[in-house]
Amino acid sequence: MTDKSELLRQLRIERDERPAQAAPSRRWWWVAGLLGLLIALGLGALLFLHAALPTVQAAVAKPAATGAGMEAGTSVLDASGYVVARRQATVSAKITGKLAQLFIEEGVHVKEGDVVAKLDDRNATAALLQAKAAVTQAESTLLQAKAAAADIAPIYARDRKMAAAGVISATALDQSKANYDGKQTDVAVAQGNLAVRRAALEIAQRDLDDTIVRAPFTGVVTTKNAQPGEIVSPLSAGGGFTRSGICTLVDMDSLEVEVDVSENFISRVKAGEPATLKLNAYPDWSIPAYVIAVVPTADRSKATVKVRVGFKSRDPRILPEMGARVSFLSRPAGGNGGSANAAGVTLPFAAVQANAGSATGIVYVLHDDTVERREVKLGARNGDEQTVIAGVSPGDRVAVGDLTKLADGAHVKVADRS
Structure with a gap:
């Protein structure tokens, strides 16, 4: 009996000992699997965030020319405008009558006193x-x-x-x-x-x-408004079927450019100072010009002042109503009334986010892979370069690219400039 009891005791399974030995092994695999998953998720998140970072190029701020070292011809301000004729006229008859003969076409040059048309x-x-x-x-x-x-x-x-x-x-x-x-x-x-x-x-x-209509001055016919057989009148009598003008005559020697300059920058423009302008139709052609006058009144709705700019030489490619961009230039060093750039740095124009209607702007200074937003004071613009008077020091690296996607402290990817 004793032997049977001993035999049964030996065959009995001890349940408390086996779970105690298997539990540590199962926990180890769970922990290892969880750590691996977290590491994989972290790496994926890092790769995703890095790919989503805005890409910018880096530019180094260079010292700008100052005072006596500045060359003549540096742009102190750019503005857009249109070519206009100071002398143009809608040529019409002094009396009401039927147009019998017309002797002009668009583009024809006429001299003062030439017969333009005849009435019945x-x-x-x-x-x-x-x-x-x-x-x-x-x-x-x-x-x-x-x-x-x-x-x-x-x-x-x-x-x-x-x-x-x-x-x-x-x-x-x-x-x-x-x-x-x-x-x-x-x-x-x-x-x-x-x-x-x-x-x-x-x-x-x-x-x-x-009944004989003559050219009031020498110029070029730009538009023809009437045809033989139509009634013309200086007073538009007779309703919509009566022509008030026969043609438009423009004196090409009176062409100039009118631009609207913001009130904040008008102090940089003086009558008689040099300028260059480029027509939208010929963007690679720089035309010597000069400031005729600053019109002494402002437009309150646009906060601008009108400036008249004249051509130093005439060219048949210059036509009325063409769009133009004017660069107002500084005078030579030591000249009277020259507009000299203040000390500062030069940056690519694409590195500056200008504030509309203000002489300030925003740049983003690079610190490794982060950017710092800075407000800067702007100086002259010369082509694709912008002078910054204050806010950036020589040697600072700034971001060039789509600045609208950046914010203070944001992470970026820096690509080499080609």
């Missing part, structure tokens, strides 16, 4: 003939009145002598004097009537001359 002159010619006939009639009337006055003059003189001798009565003398005065009045009336007829003749002649 039949009515004006008839009126002129009528006025000439009226003058002839008035001249004949005047001759008749003078002859009658001359005939009655000796009769009146004789009557005066006879009245003095007592041959005729005073009543007869008075009647003779009345007849004499009447003839003299007829002469005066005939003379006045002749003057009126001659004035009417001059008006009729001018009306006939006004």
Whole structure:
């Protein structure tokens, strides 16, 4: 019995010992698997975040030229505007009439006094003939009145002598004097009537001359507004079917550029200072120019001041209403009234985020793979370079790229500039 009990005890499984030995092994695999998963997720997140970082290029701030070392021709301000003609006119007839002949086309050069068009002159010619006939009639009337006055003059003189001798009565003398005065009045009336007829003749002649439309100055026809057979009038009488102008004439020697400059920068522009401009149609062509005048009034709605810029040389490629960009230049060092750049640094223009209507801007300074947002004071712009007067030191590395995606302290990827 004892042997059986001992045998059964030996065959009994000890359940408390096996879990105690297997539990540490299972926990180790769970921990190892969890750590591996966390490491994989971390690496994936790092790769994703790195790929999502904005990519910028680095540019180094260079010392800017100052005072005596600055060269002439540095841009102190850029502005956009349009080519305009100071002298242009809509050519029209002085009278209302039907256009009979047209002698111009767009692009034709005309000189002052050249015939541009002719109106139907039949009515004006008839009126002129009528006025000439009226003058002839008035001249004949005047001759008749003078002859009658001359005939009655000796009769009146004789009557005066006879009245003095007592041959005729005073009543007869008075009647003779009345007849004499009447003839003299007829002469005066005939003379006045002749003057009126001659004035009417001059008006009729001018009306006939006004049927010929001439160029008021030398220039180029830019638009043709009427065709033969249409009614033209300086007053647009007759409704929408009446043309108020025949053509537009532009004096190409009067072309200039008008630009609107922000009030914050107008102090950089002075009359007589040099400038260069580029037409939008010819972006690689730099045209020498100069400031004609700063118009002494501001536009309150746009907070700008108008500046007139003239061309130093003329060229047939320059046309009215062309878009243009003007660079106002500094004078040579030591010149009177020259606009010199203040000390600072030069950066690529793409590295500066300018504030609209202000002389300040934003740059992002690179610190390894992070950026620092800085507000800077802007100076002159020269081509693709921007002078920064304050806020950046020489040697600082700044971000170049899409600055709208950056923020203070943001991480970036820095790519080499090609």
